[in-house]
Amino acid sequence: GCGVPTRLSFAELKSxxxxxxxxxxxKTMHYTCRPGYSRHPQIKATxxxxxxGRWSEALEFCKKKSCGHPGEPENGRVIATDxxxxxxxxxxxxxxxxxIGQPHRxxxxxxxxxxxxxxxxxxxxxxxxxxPDIPNxxxxxxxxxxxxxxxxxxxxxxxxxxxxxxASIHCTTKDGVNGEWSERPPRCGDVRCPVxxxxxxxxxxxxxxxxxxxxxxxxxxxPGFTMKGHSLSxxxxxETWDPPVPVCEEVQRCPPPPTIDNGKPSxxxxxxxxxxxxxxxxxxxxxxxxxxxxxxxxxxxAWSHPLPHCEAECVSPVVGNGRTNGVQLPYRPRxxxxxxxxxxYTLSGSxxxxxxxxxxxxxxxxxxxxxxxxxxPPTIDNGKPSxxxxxxxxxxxxxxxxxxxxxxxxxxxxxxxTASGTWSPLPPRCxxxxxxxxxxxxxxxxxxxxxxxxxxxxxxxxxxxxxxYTLNDSRPIQCREDRTWDPPVPVCxxxx
Ligand SMILES: *[C@@H]1O[C@H](CO)[C@@H](O)[C@H](O)[C@H]1NC(C)=O
Ligand SMILES: *[C@@H]1O[C@H](CO)[C@@H](O)[C@H](O)[C@H]1NC(C)=O
Ligand SMILES: *[C@@H]1O[C@H](CO)[C@@H](O)[C@H](O)[C@H]1NC(C)=O
Numbered sequence: 001g002c003g004v005p006t007r008l009s010f011a012e013l014k015s016x017x018x019x020x021x022x023x024x025x026x027k028t029m030h031y032t033c034r035p036g037y038s039r040h041p042q043i044k045a046t047x048x049x050x051x052x053g054r055w056s057e058a059l060e061f062c063k064k065k066s067c068g069h070p071g072e073p074e075n076g077r078v079i080a081t082d083x084x085x086x087x088x089x090x091x092x093x094x095x096x097x098x099x100i101g102q103p104h105r106x107x108x109x110x111x112x113x114x115x116x117x118x119x120x121x122x123x124x125x126x127x128x129x130x131x132p133d134i135p136n137x138x139x140x141x142x143x144x145x146x147x148x149x150x151x152x153x154x155x156x157x158x159x160x161x162x163x164x165x166x167a168s169i170h171c172t173t174k175d176g177v178n179g180e181w182s183e184r185p186p187r188c189g190d191v192r193c194p195v196x197x198x199x200x201x202x203x204x205x206x207x208x209x210x211x212x213x214x215x216x217x218x219x220x221x222x223p224g225f226t227m228k229g230h231s232l233s234x235x236x237x238x239e240t241w242d243p244p245v246p247v248c249e250e251v252q253r254c255p256p257p258p259t260i261d262n263g264k265p266s267x268x269x270x271x272x273x274x275x276x277x278x279x280x281x282x283x284x285x286x287x288x289x290x291x292x293x294x295x296x297x298x299x300x301x302a303w304s305h306p307l308p309h310c311e312a313e314c315v316s317p318v319v320g321n322g323r324t325n326g327v328q329l330p331y332r333p334r335x336x337x338x339x340x341x342x343x344x345y346t347l348s349g350s351x352x353x354x355x356x357x358x359x360x361x362x363x364x365x366x367x368x369x370x371x372x373x374x375x376x377p378p379t380i381d382n383g384k385p386s387x388x389x390x391x392x393x394x395x396x397x398x399x400x401x402x403x404x405x406x407x408x409x410x411x412x413x414x415x416x417x418t419a420s421g422t423w424s425p426l427p428p429r430c431x432x433x434x435x436x437x438x439x440x441x442x443x444x445x446x447x448x449x450x451x452x453x454x455x456x457x458x459x460x461x462x463x464x465x466x467x468x469y470t471l472n473d474s475r476p477i478q479c480r481e482d483r484t485w486d487p488p489v490p491v492c493x494x495x496x
Pocket of ligand 3: 472488489490491
């Protein structure tokens with residue numbers, strides 16, 4: 001018969017079989033489609049128990065239902081590979097629009113049907129705040145109510161004042177979500193930026209008495225100081241410096257880089273580390289980084305955190321003529337690999353190995369050896385191996401010996417067929433059991449009383465001889481605790 005048929009992703013067994021675990025040959029099992037699936041009209045939703053204990057192959061008799069078109073937002077589009085149960089579609093918006101709502105919809109079960117989750121999102125044109133007002137000037141957007149991606153305004157100056165900067169600015173976006181104006185607004189009249197001041201540093205170019213629009217200044221820090229920010233700054237229409245004037249921070253010395261287990265910092269004895277510098281680490285052979293591989297000397301003169309960590313790696317276990325459960329690199333302590341050999345091969349070693357803290361595999365990586373045939377298991381006196389009915393013995397199989405009554409087994413009861421096609425270890429021996437007396441046999445005579453399969457202490461036996469013979473001792477014999485017969489086993493002597 002057959003066991004419970006394998007689970008199917010698309011159908012389940014009818015509930016009437018729920019509590020059964022054994023099914024006779026020829027039994028046909030009926031399935032119903034799982035939710036989200038509908039019956040394929042041409043294929044029978046059954047499997048049948050075949051003669052060899054296997055179920056007939058389950059065809060794909062249930063197919064996924066479709067959710068239909070997922071909808072499409074205005075100013076956006078839907079990205080879909082299919083619209084069947086379980087699939088997800090994505091939505092994107094055209095340039096200048098931002099997505100409001102969920103960017104995905106999933107084809108899900110909804111009552112007795114399937115339907116898309118949520119709603120079609122909305123693609124909203126990215127808004128900008130109104131353009132800034134400027135002194136002594138105005139922009140032509142005053143009549144507009146909303147400003148959004150692509151809107152442009154142009155500034156003009158009152159009373160013939162000169163306009164500095166870009167007259168026209170437009171609404172744009174950097175992050176695709178928030179709107180911003182392309183430029184700072186222009187200025188009506190001259191632009192005068194303040195003299196840029198830098199402590200512990202100096203201006204190296206652009207020195208001037210007055211700073212006008214687009215004037216550049218570059219800076220440098222004094223020795224022993226390091227720059228934070230950009231070395232070049234520009235005078236803007238709103239009379240500020242942008243990027244902002246940098247600051248010079250005092251250089252700090254870090255102590256020698258910290259040591260780590262199973263790795264080292266790449267340094268020379270004479271190296272000096274000051275704030276802003278970094279040091280790389282490397283791991284000893286057989287180890288690799290878990291996380292960062294370098295540290296930097298911070299502005300406060302301490303090394304950054306956390307320390308690089310070198311962890312052991314186990315070599316990637318490869319097994320010829322077999323497989324492992326997935327590949328992952330590198331293998332780390334506590335990783336487990338499970339092996340399986342190809343058909344016709346047998347695993348020698350442990351099927352499951354564990355990566356150790358020192359990078360070794362324990363137990364060692366197994367090997368897949370070609371299955372060999374062993375001869376029939378060796379015969380032994382007074383005993384026999386199990387499984388003699390089998391015609392073929394292949395590597396990996398084992399047989400177990402048992403002894404005849406009155407004999408006890410010494411050695412290993414089980415021996416197995418090794419990958420080289422021989423039995424190992426040596427078969428056990430069947431030795432007369434200590435608790436029993438040797439079965440008494442007399443030539444030319446027979447037992448008349450006390451015949452038993454085994455003789456235990458206090459069992460007695462009486463004999464008689466064939467015609468023409470007489471016993472040299474007609475008393476019954478008794479099995480003693482020391483396993484001897486008392487009196488000794490007699491003999492049948494030929495009559496003279
Ligand atoms: C299966 O067994 C459970 C308890 O053992 C019982 O409550 C249930 O009714 C059984 N179901 C069927 C279909 O026989
Ligand atoms: C939708 O986006 C996800 C990632 O956000 C991606 O994995 C998936 O493949 C996309 N689906 C389609 C149909 O493009
Ligand atoms: C009879 O013969 C056996 C075997 O030779 C011997 O062990 C035994 O002692 C003999 N019995 C007597 C009573 O002589």
